[in-house]
Amino acid sequence: MNHATAANECDIKAFCCPKSGNSAEEYEDAWAQRQTRTPAGIRVAVVDGATESSFAKLWAALLAQSYVRSELAGAEFFARLQPARRLWRQRLAGRPLPWFASEKAEQGAFAAFLGVQIDAHNNRWTALAVGDCCLMQVDDVGKRMRVLKAFPLEKSSQFTMSPYLIGSRSNGEPPHERIQISKGSLRDGDMLLLATDAVAAWLLKQHENGRPLWKWLYRKLGTPESFAAMVAYGRKHGLRNDDFTLVRVIHHDSPVAAKER
Amino acid sequence: MAYQAEISRKNPGCFLFLVDQSESMEDPFAGGNGKKKAEELATILNKLIHNLSIRCAKSDSIYDYFHVGVLGYSEDSCKSALGGELSGRSLVPISELAGKPLRIEERTKQSDDGAGGVMEQTVKFPVWFDPYGKGGTPMCAALKDATKIVATWCQEHPQGFPPIVINITDGEATDGDLVAAARPLTAVSGEDGSALLFNIHLSSTAGPSIELPGDASKLPDQHAKALFDASSTLTPFMVARATELGLPAAENSRGFIFNAQPLHVIHFLDIGTRPANVRLR
Numbered sequence: 299m300n301h302a303t304a305a306n307e308c309d310i311k312a313f314c315c316p317k318s319g320n321s322a323e324e325y326e327d328a329w330a331q332r333q334t335r336t337p338a339g340i341r342v343a344v345v346d347g348a349t350e351s352s353f354a355k356l357w358a359a360l361l362a363q364s365y366v367r368s369e370l371a372g373a374e375f376f377a378r379l380q381p382a383r384r385l386w387r388q389r390l391a392g393r394p395l396p397w398f399a400s401e402k403a404e405q406g407a408f409a410a411f412l413g414v415q416i417d418a419h420n421n422r423w424t425a426l427a428v429g430d431c432c433l434m435q436v437d438d439v440g441k442r443m444r445v446l447k448a449f450p451l452e453k454s455s456q457f458t459m460s461p462y463l464i465g466s467r468s469n470g471e472p473p474h475e476r477i478q479i480s481k482g483s484l485r486d487g488d489m490l491l492l493a494t495d496a497v498a499a500w501l502l503k504q505h506e507n508g509r510p511l512w513k514w515l516y517r518k519l520g521t522p523e524s525f526a527a528m529v530a531y532g533r534k535h536g537l538r539n540d541d542f543t544l545v546r547v548i549h550h551d552s553p554v555a556a557k558e559r
Numbered sequence: 560m561a562y563q564a565e566i567s568r569k570n571p572g573c574f575l576f577l578v579d580q581s582e583s584m585e586d587p588f589a590g591g592n593g594k595k596k597a598e599e600l601a602t603i604l605n606k607l608i609h610n611l612s613i614r615c616a617k618s619d620s621i622y623d624y625f626h627v628g629v630l631g632y633s634e635d636s637c638k639s640a641l642g643g644e645l646s647g648r649s650l651v652p653i654s655e656l657a658g659k660p661l662r663i664e665e666r667t668k669q670s671d672d673g674a675g676g677v678m679e680q681t682v683k684f685p686v687w688f689d690p691y692g693k694g695g696t697p698m699c700a701a702l703k704d705a706t707k708i709v710a711t712w713c714q715e716h717p718q719g720f721p722p723i724v725i726n727i728t729d730g731e732a733t734d735g736d737l738v739a740a741a742r743p744l745t746a747v748s749g750e751d752g753s754a755l756l757f758n759i760h761l762s763s764t765a766g767p768s769i770e771l772p773g774d775a776s777k778l779p780d781q782h783a784k785a786l787f788d789a790s791s792t793l794t795p796f797m798v799a800r801a802t803e804l805g806l807p808a809a810e811n812s813r814g815f816i817f818n819a820q821p822l823h824v825i826h827f828l829d830i831g832t833r834p835a836n837v838r839l840r
């Protein structure tokens with residue numbers, strides 16, 4: 299699966315694939331992007347539906363869409379999830395489910411969330427996260443690309459098996475300490491990577507081990523085939539079997555600069 | 560390193576429960592509010608299968624992450640304790656188990672009404688297994704049957720997580736040497752390690768329990784020591800889970816509880832049916 303768009307001064311490409319052994323229908327991550335007017339720019343969300351929960355794919359998609367259609371970029375976004383939760387319940391209502399499925403659905407679906415608002419004109423970004431989907435900002439200055447930011451987790455060792463997740467049945471916001479917010483500035487050519495946990499942890503691990511893939515991701519990743527090749531390489535080199543979602547955003551600080559590149 | 564295999568539909572986990580159905584199981588369970596051991600155990604096992612089904616439920620179906628069997632031993636034989644359409648089956652994929660209970664009862668449970676009060680809620684309670692207690696305790700026969708079942712399983716799933724066998728009894732084997740009967744079972748192995756055998760000894764008296772011991776020094780008699788000797792060491796993940804539940808687990812802890820009360824059984828089954836720190840896929 300692969301999508302590519304260009305919006306304002308950002309080139310956005312998204313790549314995803316299901317766990318090895320699963321079908322495409324069983325992929326439970328979601329991503330979404332949308333241009334915004336205030337501030338002028340773009341919003342991107344990456345959401346990882348928890349495998350252990352039921353109807354997580356639906357919940358992940360609703361969360362991603364809720365973010366890109368919202369104007370809220372801070373913790374207050376999570377206080378406005380009632381419509382998404384209502385939609386999730388409505389999609390299940392009236393559906394004849396066997397006892398185990400209805401009981402599991404009662405527990406709700408869960409997902410990790412990352413949303414990034416890019417203010418393209420002011421060259422700023424604001425990221426909002428609950429759980430372990432990760433944003434990595436890498437610059438394109440000099441021979442070695444530098445990691446300017448990894449958020450909300452900075453090292454591969456910080457990924458755990460039990461991140462805090464957003465539930466489709468919960469009421470209200472996640473606890474304050476679970477909501478992570480970060481802001482940063484963008485320079486021409488900066489690359490933002492939004493990734494679900496397995497691929498983010500692996501990219502950070504490669505970086506920590508002195509085998510960074512940033513340059514390859516910047517210059518070579520472009521087609522579903524190239525993403526598949528990266529995943530195949532990763533599976534032989536420590537990439538955990540999971541659904542993978544990676545959204546690459548390359549920022550250009552002006553249309554002129556974009557053309558020159 | 561052993562006990563690291565991922566549980567998946569391709570490489571499912573295997574849980575086999577050996578259940579004492581001898582006459583003494585009709586006696587009251589210490590800490591069981593006057594209920595018989597057989598009754599309390601049936602409720603706990605039904606609830607466990609229920610929970611495993613829920614864990615594997617995915618949207619409107621169930622993924623076969625686990626295959627589960629229940630063998631009952633009583634009088635002079637051992638046989639599958641599953642009834643109805645599953646009668647006689649040794650290991651059953653969890654989706655089939657969930658779809659074919661003996662019956663679905665309606666029970667009431669109390670829950671929070673959201674306004675500071677308590678309300679009664681009717682819940683579905685599937686039953687796969689009814690209480691039963693008669694005759695002697697042919698535990699060695701059960702271990703022998705279990706050995707055959709797990710050996711076949713390991714041949715068919717050589718890369719999977721090793722089978723976990725949980726024996727629940729209130730007494731001593733009446734048909735031979737328990738430790739000798741257990742040895743072939745724990746010798747069955749696949750690429751990820753040997754089959755695991757855990758033992759729960761149920762209490763008839765309110766005496767103190769001994770949970771997950773690392774050595775046999777505090778066990779009161781030779782029958783308890785035999786159950787200890789027959790028990791496998793917990794895997795590191797199980798030790799971590801036991802610690803989370805407040806049980807005194809250490810690196811050398813055996814999967815054994817002596818003089819267990821109902822809550823111990825529930826906790827132990829939780830520990831014993833969480834093979835490794837893996838995400839189900």
